Amino acid sequence: MNIVCINGSPKGLKSNSHVMTRAILKGFESATSAIKNIFLSEKKINYCTGCYSCWFKTPGKCVIKDDMAEIIKVIKESTIIILATPLYFNNISGTLKVFFDRLTAMGGDPHKSRDSSNKEAASFIMVSNCGFPYRSQFDVISLWIKNVTKILQAKLIGEFYTTNGKVLTQFDNSQTDARNNYLDYLTRCGTCLFENGELSEELKASLNKGILEF
Numbered sequence: 001m002n003i004v005c006i007n008g009s010p011k012g013l014k015s016n017s018h019v020m021t022r023a024i025l026k027g028f029e030s031a032t033s034a035i036k037n038i039f040l041s042e043k044k045i046n047y048c049t050g051c052y053s054c055w056f057k058t059p060g061k062c063v064i065k066d067d068m069a070e071i072i073k074v075i076k077e078s079t080i081i082i083l084a085t086p087l088y089f090n091n092i093s094g095t096l097k098v099f100f101d102r103l104t105a106m107g108g109d110p111h112k113s114r115d116s117s118n119k120e121a122a123s124f125i126m127v128s129n130c131g132f133p134y135r136s137q138f139d140v141i142s143l144w145i146k147n148v149t150k151i152l153q154a155k156l157i158g159e160f161y162t163t164n165g166k167v168l169t170q171f172d173n174s175q176t177d178a179r180n181n182y183l184d185y186l187t188r189c190g191t192c193l194f195e196n197g198e199l200s201e202e203l204k205a206s207l208n209k210g211i212l213e214f
């Protein structure tokens with residue numbers, strides 16, 4: 001099983017998003033899987049120009065020559081795809097959106113019905129964090145990923161949204177235990193998702209807790 005984590009933070013390796021996905025991926029460690037981290041901030045990815053060549057002229061192939069072809073290859077070979085993004089104006093980052101638009105090259109009109117018995121459907125995990133303490137800010141991302149995975153005929157097996165994300169990378173002594181407990185929780189979620197394909201009721205019960213409540 002191949003697993004890929006797409007990091008859509010301009011801060012890449014130094015991002016709060018990465019601290020979250022690192023903890024989730026730690027839960028996959030028992031797997032003999034190949035795990036790849038892709039930091040979009042390190043890649044050259046141009047805007048989709050909407051020419052539809054990738055649908056009609058050269059199916060599956062984008063006319064733009066940049067790093068997308070290699071990333072699409074990795075995605076096609078992956079069973080679990082983790083998307084991580086900071087919350088920017090209540091939405092995914094521009095970095096992740098520019099990347100996502102280019103996934104148009106992965107197939108023809110995704111709205112057309114396809115064989116829904118596709119057992120090979122990839123599983124997505126959505127990860128995001130934000131600066132302010134308001135959980136409702138993630139409503140747009142949650143709706144977006146639910147719709148997008150439906151269009152892609154993929155499964156959405158987990159959503160992890162963290163307010164006060166700064167605590168993940170810049171924490172003081174009074175916050176250390178809560179932060180570490182939260183990361184342990186993410187690791188347990190990762191293990192559970194990897195082994196069962198869904199979260200247990202016990203793990204689900206803590207999904208809406210803030211980091212400092214752990």
Ligand SMILES: Cc1cc2nc3c(=O)[nH]c(=O)nc-3n(C[C@H](O)[C@H](O)[C@H](O)COP(=O)(O)O)c2cc1C
Nearest residue numbers: 009015016017086087088089090130131132165166
């Ligand atoms: C352009 C921009 C827009 C942002 N919009 C929001 C927002 O709407 N709500 C919020 O709580 N934080 C917002 N933030 C703060 C980031 O979500 C926060 O700093 C996050 O922890 C960054 O995550 P990262 O380290 O993974 O990039 C914004 C930051 C930037 C730079």
